[in-house]
Every structure is written in C-alpha cells, then in structure tokens.
Amino acid sequence: MHSFGYRNGTLHCESVDLDALAEEHGTPLYVYSKGTIIDHYRRLAAAMNEVDCHICYATKANSNIAVLNLLAKEGAGFDIVSGGELFRVEKAGGDPGKCTFAGVGKTRPEIEYALEKGIYCFNAESEAEIAFISEVAGAMGKVAPIALRVNPNVDAKTHKYISTGKSENKFGIDFEVIREAYARAAALPNIQIKGLQMHIGSQLTSVDPFSEAVEKVAPVVEELKAEYGIEFFSIGGGIGIVYENSLASGDISWWNEHEESPLTVEEYAARIVPTLKKLGLKIILEPGRYMVGNAGVMITEVLYEKRGSAKVFKVVDAGMNDLIRPALYEGHHDIVPLKEDNSGDTEAVDIVGPVCESGDFFAQDRELPIVQSGEKLALLSAGAYGFVMASNYNSRPFPAEILVDDEVAHVIRPRQTIEELLTTEVIPQ
Ligand code: LLP
Secondary structure, X not given: OOOEEEEOOEEEEOOEEHHHHHHHHOOOEEEEEHHHHHHHHHHHHHHOOOOEEEEEEEHHHOOOHHHHHHHHHHOOEEEEOOHHHHHHXXXXXXXXXXXXXXXXXXXXXXXXXXXXXXXXXXXXXXXXHXXXXXXHHHHOOOOEEEEEEEEOOOOOOXXXXXXXXXXXXXXXXXXXXXXXXXXXXXXXXXXXXXXXXXOOEOOEOOOHHHHHHHHHHHHHXXXXXXXXXXXXXXXXXXEOOOOOOOOHXXXXXXXHXXXXXXOOHHHHHHHHHHHHHHHOOEEEXXXXXXXXXXXXXXXEEEEEEEEOOOOEEEEEXXXXXXXXXXXXXXXXXXXXXXEOOOOOXXXXXXXXXXXXXXXXXXXXXXEEEOOOOOOEEXXXXXXXXXXXXXXXXXXXXXXXXXXXXXXXXXXXXXXXXXXXXXXXXXXXX
C-alpha cells in the first residue's frame, strides 16, 4: 500500500498537494510518505509473527535520519554497511545493539567504531575479514560477535548488478566450504560465533528463489546451532516492489482486476516461515526497498521540449545525478504529471535530464500524457536507492527531501546550495 494518488485534480502524498509543495520548495524534490513506511514495517512484522522475527532495515536504501528515526521508533534494528551508516543510526536514535554490519570491505576504524558501540553482529564476507576482525577486537580487549555470510549459489533472477547470491558474485563465502570456514572462525581467539547470514539479491519479484535458498541453507543452520549454539539466521533483504503501474497498485482493488500480482509479504512469509519456524532461532530480515521504495517520489519540472527528427525530448530539471537507477540498471520508474490528465491523449517521448551524458534519461520512447514546459512530473517509487545514490556530478546540488505526515510536510533536508558544494575545497597557496 502507498499513499500517493490524485485528489481534486492534483497528485497528493497523504493529504499534501504535491504541486503546491513543489511550488514552495522547488524541484527536483524528493517526497516521502511517513504512513507508507510505517504501514510497510508493520505489515512485514505481522506477516512474520510466527517466528521470532527481527527487522534490521537496510539503511542504505534511504538513510535520511528522519526515516531512520521513524523506523527506530517502530522498534526496528538496522543493517549497516559503513561507519557512516552507524553514525546516522545513532544520530537518529537507533540502537547500535540492534545493528548488523554487512559489507565486503570493512576497515579498521569502522570495526573499532562498531565494537566500541556494541553492535549486535558483524556479518563477515570472507575468512580474511574474520581474521582481521578478531585481531582488531583482540587489540581492544574485546570479543567480536560474528555471523558468516553464506553464498548459497541460488539464482535470484533479478538484474545482474543487484544479484548477489551466485558463486560468481563477490559476496559471501561459498556454500560448499561454509562449515570449514565456521570451524576456522571458531578457533580464532576474539570471535564469538553468533549466527549465519545470507542475501541473494535485490528486487526479487518471485518468492521461489527465497524459498530455494532458505531450504538449501536451513540444514546448515541446524548443524551450526548444534555445534556453536548460534542464535540467529538472517535471510537478508531483497523483497521486490512494484515499479510499473505503481500508482494504481497502491489501491489493492487494482490487483484484483489484473492478472499479474506483486510479491506480497504475506506470500513471502507463508512460503518460508514453516521451515524457519522449525529452527527455533531468531530470524533477521534486512529489507530496504520494500520498506521505503513505494513510499517516495521525485518531482521534477519540464524545462523544454525538443522535437528532433527521430524523437520528442522533454528536458526536465532533474538528472541522473539525482536519480541514477534508470541509467545504471535500466530501472523503470513510472512518470505521471502532477496535474491529473484524464484526456487520454498521449505521445511517445524521451524524458531526459540536463546532465551531459547520453545515459541521462528517465524514460525512452514512453507513451506519456502531454505536458508543457513549466508543468511538473513525479517519478514514482523513488523512495529506495534514490536520494542515497545522488551525486553532485555537473556541480548540481542535492535536491531537498520532505517527509509528509498526513497534512504536514516536514523538510528533512533542505536543498543544498551551490556555496555548500564548495565549502570543503581548497586552492593550494
Ligand atoms: N542486505 C544486504 C546484505 C544487501 O546487500 C542489501 C542490498 C539489502 C539487505 C537490502 O536489499 P533490498 O531489500 O533493498 O532489496 N541500488 C540498487 C539496489 C542495491 C541493493 C544492494 N544491497 C537498486 O537501486 O536497485
């Protein structure tokens, strides 16, 4: 469910008119719905209620401290991948004791910081990393809680850049050698074996790969429980969301009228909970996109129309630096005008940004309602991996971010100024 829809002719987020909001705060503008984020958190927790489920939100998906604070207040833990994310979680009021630390390249300062703060567990991705964590912990007179990330060699059937659970990916330790890796880790002096983790990929739209991976790894988890007394099994994130027809799909009746169906968290839970339940362990989930993806939009204004011999281009004021998913993964985001258009008239257009790259597009040859310069568009389902992947390329300041709570719009990050872009740069004297 999400809270975006037309009311009185304009697109709203909850009770806020997005056209008026964009007039006030300018574009490009990210807008998130608080209600949607909370709804998604509670819905997933409810679906998993037959196991001792702990949700560690994948901070990387949207790490604004206002978003983290919402989830911390709901009781969420956090899956972090850097010292920077741990710092954010702390600033947001999150509990480091509920943080898992993932990633293939943890540095000494990051490991030290995480040990000082008493994080719940390091999810280690290689034997070299475990040895290093043991050494760092030893030097601090501490014992580091560790889970190993197993690579179950299951095809997540998602885009190759966001598939992580195959042997050719850089992530995790091969399934075939995981038991030996645990034995060697357990022999290290400053390591406490706490669990096992996996994550097979992102934006999975079928439950089959999840279920295949859980079935494959569960027997190993049982062995590790007997051998080392592990307390948790983390099955990672990856629950896919709807990117096409995502506005209509906020209304569940839409799905009743259409044959294709989204991966629902109820279906996800129904397939994996029976196996997980038998393990009698704490089950950790690391959802990112599911929690925030459909909860956000990016608003942009049409600057110019350019009619070429082959194409019609609408040049907008947001670029690939603001939302890189289409350029990087050919990611699809629905694009709708903020002013409702019921005429049914459409034309095939390319929606392109101002950045000097051919990859700077949001849609190609897409049939869209006819919009003129000065009108505004919303790119839907931009709440996950949107702002967090933004850059200052072409010296373009970061957009503003707004969190909507019913009729109130909180500015949770003001637009960056061009002066701010240069504050840390120095000309040598
Ligand atoms: N856990 C681990 C270890 C991960 O690497 C990730 C995502 C997650 C959890 C959360 O996955 P999610 O539930 O959000 O699918 N930028 C890409 C997605 C990269 C995902 C990276 N890892 C995109 O925009 O599609």
